[in-house]
Amino acid sequence: MSSIARRQAVQPQGASVREQLKAMDDSGVVTAFLGGEERAFSELVERYQTRLLNFIYRTIGDREKAEDLVQEVFIRVYRHLHRFDRSKKFSTWAYTIASNLAKNELRNRSRNPLVLFQTVQKNWQDDDRPLQFEDTNSRPDDMYRKRHLREIVEESVAKLPEHHRNVFILRELEGKSYEEIAEITDCNLGTVKSRLNRARNSFAEIVAPYME
Amino acid sequence: MDCRAFRENHLAFVDDTLSGIELVGMQMHLNECDGCARQDVSVRRSLMLFRNLPAVELSPDFSVRLQQRLHEAKMADQVALQSGRTRKFAAAVGLTSVVMLGYIGVSLRRVDYPQDITLPPVVATAVAPGGVMSSPAPEMVASVPAGLPIWTAALFAEQAPVHFASIDLTTTAR
Numbered sequence: 582m583s584s585i586a587r588r589q590a591v592q593p594q595g596a597s598v599r600e601q602l603k604a605m606d607d608s609g610v611v612t613a614f615l616g617g618e619e620r621a622f623s624e625l626v627e628r629y630q631t632r633l634l635n636f637i638y639r640t641i642g643d644r645e646k647a648e649d650l651v652q653e654v655f656i657r658v659y660r661h662l663h664r665f666d667r668s669k670k671f672s673t674w675a676y677t678i679a680s681n682l683a684k685n686e687l688r689n690r691s692r693n694p695l696v697l698f699q700t701v702q703k704n705w706q707d708d709d710r711p712l713q714f715e716d717t718n719s720r721p722d723d724m725y726r727k728r729h730l731r732e733i734v735e736e737s738v739a740k741l742p743e744h745h746r747n748v749f750i751l752r753e754l755e756g757k758s759y760e761e762i763a764e765i766t767d768c769n770l771g772t773v774k775s776r777l778n779r780a781r782n783s784f785a786e787i788v789a790p791y792m793e
Numbered sequence: 794m795d796c797r798a799f800r801e802n803h804l805a806f807v808d809d810t811l812s813g814i815e816l817v818g819m820q821m822h823l824n825e826c827d828g829c830a831r832q833d834v835s836v837r838r839s840l841m842l843f844r845n846l847p848a849v850e851l852s853p854d855f856s857v858r859l860q861q862r863l864h865e866a867k868m869a870d871q872v873a874l875q876s877g878r879t880r881k882f883a884a885a886v887g888l889t890s891v892v893m894l895g896y897i898g899v900s901l902r903r904v905d906y907p908q909d910i911t912l913p914p915v916v917a918t919a920v921a922p923g924g925v926m927s928s929p930a931p932e933m934v935a936s937v938p939a940g941l942p943i944w945t946a947a948l949f950a951e952q953a954p955v956h957f958a959s960i961d962l963t964t965t966a967r
Contacts, residue, residue, distance in 0.1 A: 626859065631848065635848050655859060655863070660870065731847070734843055753840060754843070778803065782832075792839070
């Protein structure tokens with residue numbers, strides 16, 4: 582009897598289930614999913630798919646692979662959500678999975694130069710594609726300058742050592758706190774601060790010549 | 794505040810997490826030291842650039858592919874669950890068989906088999922020469938009509954072991 586009541590409490594009823602899920606925080610959505618509400622998983626996907634894609638893409642620099650890895654993150658979340666410690670933040674857990682997958686991808690690339698070559702080739706092909714992010718109302722020289730600047734920034738991030746880059750992206754792009762970054766990267770707080778400080782200075786140093 | 798202390802506190806300075814006194818100290822140092830001021834500007838400008846990078850968008854078929862992969866993952870999990878159950882059942886059957894065989898083996902070892910079968914010695918008596926059955930004695934012949942069968946039975950009983958032993962011995966000899 583009490584289990585049914587609990588289930589009803591966590592499982593929103595009626596046509597506005599999606600709206601109710603949208604109004605919930607992550608913890609509530611996770612509880613709803615574990616209570617049998619399958620639509621709660623779609624809500625989690627919607628909340629995190631773009632954020633995770635950007636995080637992984639900035640870390641590994643390959644958009645197609647980044648999408649594959651984001652999907653892998655969600656598959657792992659789906660499979661292991663019942664094991665997730667609900668006293669912790671869902672986002673930290675999801676980013677930890679994403680961070681580990683990105684790290685593995687970079688490790689595999691360093692072991693297999695062919696993959697690296699394919700990635701480089703893919704990036705060349707990307708250059709031939711029509712621009713997606715620039716404001717189409719801008720003048721052509723402005724568009725070129727912006728695109729050039731974007732490439733420089735992306736290349737500069739890619740030049741950072743992997744463990745610095747990871748911390749840098751989590752902080753500057755995802756806005757994570759030092760404590761969350763420590764948990765995601767499995768480092769202590771001091772290491773996170775030190776890496777972040779070095780990453781900021783190195784990044785500024787790499788970008789500086791292009792900004793003058 | 795010196796340059797070293799400034800560099801150590803720069804992370805918190807950029808993140809705006811310094812206390813009031815420390816913040817004032819940092820700002821004062823910036824006014825005094827051109828090198829640190831340049832570094833501060835450089836870091837802030839580069840961070841601004843990075844934070845304003847356009848977000849990467851998902852490809853249109855992302856959701857479809859994700860649904861497909863999730864479906865495949867679910868199916869794979871179900872197959873794994875079923876094969877896991879089958880494996881568990883097979884393991885249980887195997888284990889039971891081993892236990893039963895072990896029990897039977899132990900039980901059989903406990904049975905006390907007689908090592909040597911000892912039988913009472915066979916005593917054979919040779920048949921008296923002159924025929925298997927001797928002719929009845931005159932007393933017996935005389936007793937039959939007189940209605941005294943005891944004598945006949947007694948005589949036959951006396952001769953019977955001799956007769957059977959003789960048969961056994963003959964069979965064994967062949």
